[in-house]
Amino acid sequence: MKNLGVVSYGSKDYDKAIEYLESALAIDVGDQVNRLDIQKTHTALLNIYTKIGDLKSAKEYAQIVIDDLSDVKYPYTLKVIYASLDDHFEQMSDYKKALRYSKM
Numbered sequence: 001m002k003n004l005g006v007v008s009y010g011s012k013d014y015d016k017a018i019e020y021l022e023s024a025l026a027i028d029v030g031d032q033v034n035r036l037d038i039q040k041t042h043t044a045l046l047n048i049y050t051k052i053g054d055l056k057s058a059k060e061y062a063q064i065v066i067d068d069l070s071d072v073k074y075p076y077t078l079k080v081i082y083a084s085l086d087d088h089f090e091q092m093s094d095y096k097k098a099l100r101y102s103k104m
Helices: 002-010 014-026 035-052 055-067 075-091 095-103
Strands: none
Touching: 002 014, 002 035, 014 035, 035 055, 035 075, 055 075, 075 095
């Protein structure tokens, strides 16, 4: 489901991407869940909702992403997350937070 969401996102079919990515999050596979995949999925949803202007949903995913920052272990993943948060807060006109994440 996640891969279909990424492909849909790449082809700018945001409604389908949201559908696939949220379905991927809803699948309960117990111990097989890769925490990194969940973080990337949350970040992708943050990006999509920010891009389409659904700021309420984007705000919810931004908070989820921020809450999980301490669990992120990979520098590249952190860089992607910070860029997503920068874009989100810039769109929300919260330039202080946007600047904070852009510097990270």
